[in-house]
Amino acid sequence: MKTLLCSATLVLVVSSLSLGRAAPAADAPFVKLRAVPFTAVQITDAFWAPRRETNRIASIPVNLENLEKAGNLENFRLAARRATNGFIGPVFMDSDVYKALEAASYSLATHPDPALDQRLDAIIALLAAAQQPDGYLDTYYIVKEPGRRWTNLRDNHELYCAGHMFEAAAAHFQATGKRNFLNVATKYADYIDSVFGPPPKRMGYPGHPEIELALVKLWRVTGERRYFDLARFFVENRGTKFFAEEHHTPLDRYDGTYWQDDLPICDQRNIKGHAVRATYLLSGVVDVMSETRDPRLIAMVNRVWRNTTEKNMYVTGGIGPSASNEGFTTDYDLPNLTAYQETCASVALSLWNLRLALLYGDARYADIFERSLYNGVLAGVSQDGTRFFYVNPLASTGRHHRSEWFGCACCPPNVARTLASLGGYAYAVADDSLYVNLYIQGAAKTTVAGQPVNLKVATDYPWSGQVTLRPEPAAPAKFDLRLRVPGWCEGAAVSVNGTTVTAPRREHGYFVLSREWRSGDAVELDLPMPVRRVTANPQVKDDRGCVALQRGPIVYCLEACDNPAPLSTLYLPLDADLMAEKQPALLDGVVVVKGRAEVAPEQDWQRKLYQSAPPVRRAPVQAIPYYAWDNRQPGAMQVWLPTAPPTPIVGGLETQAKVQLSFTSGNCQPQAINDGREPTGSRQHPGALCHFWPHKGGAEWAQYTWKRPVTVCGAKVYWFDDTGSGECRLPDSWQVQYLDGSDWKPVAAEGAYPVELDRWCEVKFAPVTTTALRLALHLKPDWSVGIHEWKVVESDDD
Numbered sequence: 001m002k003t004l005l006c007s008a009t010l011v012l013v014v015s016s017l018s019l020g021r022a023a024p025a026a027d028a029p030f031v032k033l034r035a036v037p038f039t040a041v042q043i044t045d046a047f048w049a050p051r052r053e054t055n056r057i058a059s060i061p062v063n064l065e066n067l068e069k070a071g072n073l074e075n076f077r078l079a080a081r082r083a084t085n086g087f088i089g090p091v092f093m094d095s096d097v098y099k100a101l102e103a104a105s106y107s108l109a110t111h112p113d114p115a116l117d118q119r120l121d122a123i124i125a126l127l128a129a130a131q132q133p134d135g136y137l138d139t140y141y142i143v144k145e146p147g148r149r150w151t152n153l154r155d156n157h158e159l160y161c162a163g164h165m166f167e168a169a170a171a172h173f174q175a176t177g178k179r180n181f182l183n184v185a186t187k188y189a190d191y192i193d194s195v196f197g198p199p200p201k202r203m204g205y206p207g208h209p210e211i212e213l214a215l216v217k218l219w220r221v222t223g224e225r226r227y228f229d230l231a232r233f234f235v236e237n238r239g240t241k242f243f244a245e246e247h248h249t250p251l252d253r254y255d256g257t258y259w260q261d262d263l264p265i266c267d268q269r270n271i272k273g274h275a276v277r278a279t280y281l282l283s284g285v286v287d288v289m290s291e292t293r294d295p296r297l298i299a300m301v302n303r304v305w306r307n308t309t310e311k312n313m314y315v316t317g318g319i320g321p322s323a324s325n326e327g328f329t330t331d332y333d334l335p336n337l338t339a340y341q342e343t344c345a346s347v348a349l350s351l352w353n354l355r356l357a358l359l360y361g362d363a364r365y366a367d368i369f370e371r372s373l374y375n376g377v378l379a380g381v382s383q384d385g386t387r388f389f390y391v392n393p394l395a396s397t398g399r400h401h402r403s404e405w406f407g408c409a410c411c412p413p414n415v416a417r418t419l420a421s422l423g424g425y426a427y428a429v430a431d432d433s434l435y436v437n438l439y440i441q442g443a444a445k446t447t448v449a450g451q452p453v454n455l456k457v458a459t460d461y462p463w464s465g466q467v468t469l470r471p472e473p474a475a476p477a478k479f480d481l482r483l484r485v486p487g488w489c490e491g492a493a494v495s496v497n498g499t500t501v502t503a504p505r506r507e508h509g510y511f512v513l514s515r516e517w518r519s520g521d522a523v524e525l526d527l528p529m530p531v532r533r534v535t536a537n538p539q540v541k542d543d544r545g546c547v548a549l550q551r552g553p554i555v556y557c558l559e560a561c562d563n564p565a566p567l568s569t570l571y572l573p574l575d576a577d578l579m580a581e582k583q584p585a586l587l588d589g590v591v592v593v594k595g596r597a598e599v600a601p602e603q604d605w606q607r608k609l610y611q612s613a614p615p616v617r618r619a620p621v622q623a624i625p626y627y628a629w630d631n632r633q634p635g636a637m638q639v640w641l642p643t644a645p646p647t648p649i650v651g652g653l654e655t656q657a658k659v660q661l662s663f664t665s666g667n668c669q670p671q672a673i674n675d676g677r678e679p680t681g682s683r684q685h686p687g688a689l690c691h692f693w694p695h696k697g698g699a700e701w702a703q704y705t706w707k708r709p710v711t712v713c714g715a716k717v718y719w720f721d722d723t724g725s726g727e728c729r730l731p732d733s734w735q736v737q738y739l740d741g742s743d744w745k746p747v748a749a750e751g752a753y754p755v756e757l758d759r760w761c762e763v764k765f766a767p768v769t770t771t772a773l774r775l776a777l778h779l780k781p782d783w784s785v786g787i788h789e790w791k792v793v794e795s796d797d798d
């Protein structure tokens with residue numbers, strides 16, 4: 001969500017895993033399934049039901065409390081009393097209130113709660129009081145910049161906030177039947193519709209898409225076709241470089257990629273820019289094309305979907321590797337340690353794929369939805385429902401943890417609304433078909449082939465692939481029961497009333513069971529769930545020679561607290577046995593994966609050129625579901641595991657030294673300075689980086705300390721520089737100092753200290769014997785410094 005970013009440090013995504021299924025051709029027929037609404041679905045399983053209860057009693061109240069504390073609700077009070085100062089927070093503060101209201105509304109539908117109902121009504125009354133007479137409602141402009149509405153569509157999120165209001169109002173109306181929120185929303189939508197559109201109305205579209213899909217929801221709830229037409233206007237005009245005009249940017253200097261505004265929408269060829277914006281936009285595009293059937297739009301969505309899922313998606317179903325644009329970089333760029341994978345981006349990818357699943361009736365899209373849901377989305381919230389991830393790396397050195405809240409608080413309510421509305425994603429119907437997309441114990445009430453049907457489901461999914469489904473039509477009825485066979489599953493089997501269906505009909509990834517159903521019928525679906533080793537397309541550099549563990553839809557990771565050997569030393573040979581084990585007491589009950597890994601040998605090469613290879617050492621390992629990490633003692637985490645010993649670190653004495661810095665920020669990784677990773681250039685972002693940002697100018701130091709005296713005669717430094725994206729530059733000067741007793745003294749250098757980009761800057765000096773060395777730095781005024789690597793040269797003197 002953020003548009004501002006810090007310097008240096010953050011960077012970061014999937015693999016074209018065997019996702020397996022190709023996209024339909026542009027002329028594939030639309031099936032247009034109707035989702036069975038969340039209000040008609042019961043969830044009673046051991047996996048989701050407790051999480052949804054935690055969402056209801058912990059996350060939703062925590063969201064509402066934090067919106068009070070952070071000032072989001074206060075902004076509405078200011079707007080209601082027509083204040084013109086005191087606005088708190090970033091421009092998109094309103095949107096987080098709407099998402100929390102949406103989550104709370106879904107929750108009310110499945111769990112009546114008079115106190116929550118009243119609380120929502122009070123907030124809705126506040127919204128109505130803040131709304132301007134003409135229908136406008138954005139507290140930032142009402143309070144802070146009155147008279148300047150619609151002057152910066154690119155950056156100031158008015159249409160984005162409006163979209164979240166419309167989604168929330170639609171949910172509230174569906175959940176409660178009350179129109180109080182819907183009236184506020186339609187009044188605002190009518191006003192926006194009076195402003196934007198073909199001449200004589202004005203041009204424009206949102207810098208952050210969202211309103212497109214929301215207007216379609218509002219149309220479906222109210223039947224007001226103008227809302228659809230406005231969504232269509234926003235979609236079809238995107239890419240006409242309106243933001244260049246709005247900001248007076250010469251076209252030859254305008255790069256609209258970040259906002260998906262570089263090419264006309266139908267001409268876009270790949271996923272690009274800010275990940276959440278891109279996928280909210282594509283969700284709206286699917287809504288529009290499902291009505292207009294514009295073949296160019298359809299072809300665009302299909303090819304961008306391929307580009308996303310075949311080249312730009314993490315194994316955990318998340319997207320957007322890079323912190324610098326909260327989005328996409330180049331195909332196959334899926335780093336693990338620095339994976340950004342914003343929680344909202346996993347939600348947005350789910351929403352896009354859900355729409356495609358309903359439009360095409362094709363399981364490949366529900367596969368992606370499931371992958372995101374059980375992994376990338378679910379990781380966004382802690383086990384107790386009170387802490388949240390914004391950034392979801394696939395590896396951690398132990399310093400990445402969930403937070404209670406964020407200045408930019410888009411992610412927590414996004415997870416809350418997804419969990420609260422989960423039932424609405426599991427089932428869908430066409431005229432004579434009932435589709436099951438997610439396997440969740442409970443029941444769904446719907447009408448198929450003109451007959452009311454109550455479908456009962458019993459299963460321990462995702463831990464078990466055994467699913468019992470009992471379709472109970474009011475009277476015997478002929479229809480197709482279509483059961484998704486997940487893309488990860490091999491050897492699926494199905495039986496009806498105890499008789500195995502031989503060679504069951506399969507269409508678009510579903511088993512199709514066609515018969516006259518009657519009460520008492522029972523379908524047994526068997527989806528085998530062995531532990532799978534997943535490999536990534538070798539073009540994903542960071543995953544080469546590695547496997548990820550997956551069982552059913554769940555992607556696993558190793559966490560330090562389960563594994564005594566440092567994770568960085570472990571590797572998992574391809575023939576190592578792995579077994580799944582249910583552990584009811586662990587992390588609210590999970591299936592863990594256990595096996596025996598091998599431990600890379602640690603060898604001391606001090607003053608040695610050759611030595612015997614060490615014996616293989618094995619260590620038990622235990623992997624837990626990725627979504628569940630960081631709920632116990634803090635420590636390292638890793639999804640991708642090497643299958644062979646890692647290449648030994650090329651390094652000397654520095655690898656044995658303890659690192660200290662004069663200053664470390666939260667995202668500085670001091671250990672990166674002596675990790676032996678050879679830089680390929682100063683501009684290369686290594687993932688883990690040692691730097692002094694945001695300190696700028698003045699003096700800083702880095703220090704190596706050894707347990708025993710060492711004799712050294714040289715040092716080499718490779719500087720980091722992120723000109724163009726951050727604030728690290730070459731230092732003004734540097735010097736090596738050694739510890740003599742309690743004094744730091746400069747070494748006797750043979751010549752000048754070089755300061756250059758893209759190479760090792762080396763200095764030789766008269767040998768010193770010491771227990772500590774310092775790199776004393778002078779930073780350029782207004783610039784910080786980052787260090788890829790610092791090596792020391794051991795002297796041959798005794």
Ligand SMILES: [Zn+2]
Binds near residue numbers: 001342343414
């Ligand atoms: Zn977010």
